[in-house]
Amino acid sequence: MSAWPGAGAFLDLDAVPLTDRGSRLLIFARPDGSLRVAGAVYERHADRCTHLRRLAVEDADGRQLPVTGVGPEGISFSDGAVSLTFVDAETLSLGVADEGPLVRVVLEAFGTDELGQPISEADGAPIRWCSTQGRATFGAPSIVLPAGGSVSVRMGGAVRATPEPGSHGRYVEAASGRWRDWFDKLPAVRDSDREMARYAWWLLASNIVRLATHPDLETVVPSKQGYVAAWQWDSYFISFGLRHGDPKLAADQLRLFFAEQAPDGGLPDVVHDGGTLACVADMPPGDLVALARIHGPDSPMVTQAYMPITKPPLAAWAARAVDQAAGSSLQDSVQAELKGGLDRLHRWWFDRPSPDGLPGYEHVYSSGLDDSPLFDDGGPVFAPDLPSYLVMALDSMAALADDCGDVEEAGAQRSMADATADLLVAERYDAGLGQFVALTPAGRRETLTPFALMPLLTGRLSTQVLESLRESLTAPGALGxxxxxxxxxxxxxxxxxxxxxxxxxxxxxxxxxxxxxxxxxxxxxxxxxxxxxxxxxxxxxxxxxxxxxxxxxxxxxxxxxxxxxxxxxxxxxxxxxxxxx
Incomplete structure (x- = not known):
């Protein structure tokens, strides 16, 4: 069915479900070959979010028709005799080809409540089934469809067994058109990378939702299977890939977080449907339990309710990269638009408590490294990566000042970047070890990780330091x-x-x-x-x-x-x- 085999080849409906841009519906295969429709919910695995327990298509003799094709635009059964597609974010349409067989569509809801109303395991989206006569039917309804017939299923709505004639074909065509428009934006890559690139490009669009807190923005979440929110670090990285084909969507991933910036300049770790995660008090209970198990129940990372939780400061760098990909003028620049917030963010980091002028991570989640040995001694941790990111950020702001013709501002930003890079080498580089180290509550942490290579981002290291990092990069027993x-x-x-x-x-x-x-x-x-x-x-x-x-x-x-x-x-x-x- 798919016109884009480079994407459809990876949609196995097992580990990778079918979904659609903006939809919270996830279509999985069941062991018996039928389908299950789940919901995408923040902090809940898709296995615990069933909307539709079973969707199966049977022939006139009761034999289940197999799934024979999956693509971004939908699922086909029996080589296209029957197909399933997305109508919109909450509605599916299943139709029989004009020359197709008579089939029976079997739909099983998850269950019913004490009043006999159908329910689902997912939050807030019960399914209601209606027969052609308008009488509600529950349990395991089935609908017979002739050639050219179709049925639509809306989560929280009704099954329409008598939709407008020809509607399913139009839905399939519309879905194909939506995805054709998206794939037309796919950036150029080598032939060897094209199939995986198409899949990656599909993933970015398929992971789009609209958060209840920011319905005006399309948010690309890390995954609709459990990670149904925007994490600050993820959004920055996602913007770097999106910028090549859709710089506006890339810019919106940055705007989302600056819309939630605190008065002191800090940014939240997570923006989700219910608000933000910006401090320990906002953390899900499961995360607190996990942190208590790793760091002890009395750890400040568990008990200090107002300890901030954020992510590394890559926003200025990401904004500049988006502008460069878009060829933005100063009037259209997302970096210029966010300049005030970016400056406040950088001041916030440099104002954090520090033993030597180099900022550190108070909470492990602020580093993005949930279980890294760098945090085995607890927090705060003063690792070499954070100052390196800040040097990149300051250099990006200096380049913006150059664009604006503000020589004084550019000089001030570069001077701070130079001083930070110099201090990083002076305080964190161990010439005897030939590597950058971290400071923890227990003293120096010399465990070698790739984060010891992040000072490469400063672009200011001596030849001697560069040679030692080159050795760490490739040596057996090191990172090689x-x-x-x-x-x-x-x-x-x-x-x-x-x-x-x-x-x-x-x-x-x-x-x-x-x-x-x-x-x-x-x-x-x-x-x-x-x-x-x-x-x-x-x-x-x-x-x-x-x-x-x-x-x-x-x-x-x-x-x-x-x-x-x-x-x-x-x-x-x-x-x-x-x-x-």
Missing amino acids: AAYPLPTVALGEPEFDADKMWRGPVWLNVNWLVVQGLQRSGMDAEAADLAERTVHMVRESGGIHEYWNPLTGARAAGATTGFGWSAALFLDLAVWLASRRK
């Missing part, structure tokens, strides 16, 4: 894995190939190091890491949350169809394609 970069060096006792931030490859980490290598004039090393990264993604057969650095396969516990991985795969693929020109 078969599939780089492990998030903990292979020779460290904390290394675990499958445990989130304690060993697996995260695509955003590789991407950040590629950018740092470019900024530090190490173009060959940047290209090699980018090439190995996109190769790993292609060979793994999907766009996952994180990968095993020893096998290159999806790591145990990692979700798939992950937003920032899709966006940054695209960004790397676009860059590699541009190097051939």
